[in-house]
Amino acid sequence: MTDRAEAGAAAAEVTGQPVSGVASVGGAVWRAALADGRAVLVKHHPRAGAAQAEATGLAWLAEPGAVPVPAVHGWREHWLVTDYVPAGRPGVAAAEEFGRGLAELHAAGAPTVGSPPPGGPARAWIGLAPMRDEPGEHWPAWYAAHRVRPYLRAAVDQGALSHAQAGLVETVCERIDELAGPPEPPARLHGDLWSGNVHWAADGRAWLIDPAAHGGHRETDLAMLALFGCPHLDRVLAAYHEHTPLADGWQDRVALHQLFPLLVHTVLFGGGYAAQTVAAARAALRA
Known part of the structure; x- marks a missing residue:
């Protein structure tokens, strides 16, 4: 069972920034406040390969002049961290x-x-x-x-x-x-x-x-x-x-x-x- 502490740890590991607070967005998704003032979205994927698939998909869709997508900070096994929009x-x-x-x-x-x-x-x-x-x-x-x-x-x-x-x-x-x-x-x-x-x-x-x-x-x-x-x-x-x-x-x-x-x-x-x-x-x- 994932929780807020795990989401904060994932955000800190991926971004390299201390996390000052974590709030639930709904389901297995959290908003993490970083010490440098930024906010990131932290998502837990229980299925193997799903975090990688979403991360590479978002990066591929980030085409100049097309529809904006959240920037991907990184992924680790079951965790994906992106910009919070x-x-x-x-x-x-x-x-x-x-x-x-x-x-x-x-x-x-x-x-x-x-x-x-x-x-x-x-x-x-x-x-x-x-x-x-x-x-x-x-x-x-x-x-x-x-x-x-x-x-x-x-x-x-x-x-x-x-x-x-x-x-x-x-x-x-x-x-x-x-x-x-x-x-x-x-x-x-x-x-x-x-x-x-x-x-x-x-x-x-x-x-x-x-x-x-x-x-x-x-x-x-x-x-x-x-x-x-x-x-x-x-x-x-x-x-x-x-x-x-x-x-x-x-x-x-x-x-x-x-x-x-x-x-x-x-x-x-x-x-x-x-x-x-x-x-x-x-x-x-x-x-």
Whole structure:
């Protein structure tokens, strides 16, 4: 069981600064005040490799002119220490800047689809679920093999999806080439871009936190952003599209890209996510 004293010790070890105080932010996350006046965020990852994956992901996403991310001070086994970014409120100007910055981030690219961040482990995580970053050549086949089918099998094994429901998702995989839209170069993805990982800061900007970064299709980030709602999403998408236009028919492919996070949630939480997964598969096939 981790506690405040362990978080303070981790902050001191990583930064080389004495810690004058530690306060809980929630869950296994703390704010540590350093003796030199700075504040850092200290996060405990119980899963092996997760601190390294997040640290390398944040460093990879720290692209000039893109969306700001907290600076990484370092990581030690299960601990990650980053800058502490005070929270603010979402606003229209910040949403539009976020949309443009996200387009810049995606355009920074990746070596291949499925590539992990430089120095990052192939065995990574998306939230509480394991996720493997396995480089591939073509996004449609890679997405079916490494982002849909592993979680589909797990959902069936757990009894969260019936074989009939799984067959519908499998049909999407079989038709993935015709459903995927025009080819695009690999984008540099946040990888877990639901609204909770967009941090609206006191400086009037939106920041990216808690990534599952990898090379992929840019529409995946945007589809995940829409899945659970995001403040001023219409302005985010409009600014993105104005900065870097999306391929024709991208709205029809939202359900296809949402299959991955919905299956992850089905595996982790079951319940209504199974029904949402089936609905997304049906919508993808109708597109």
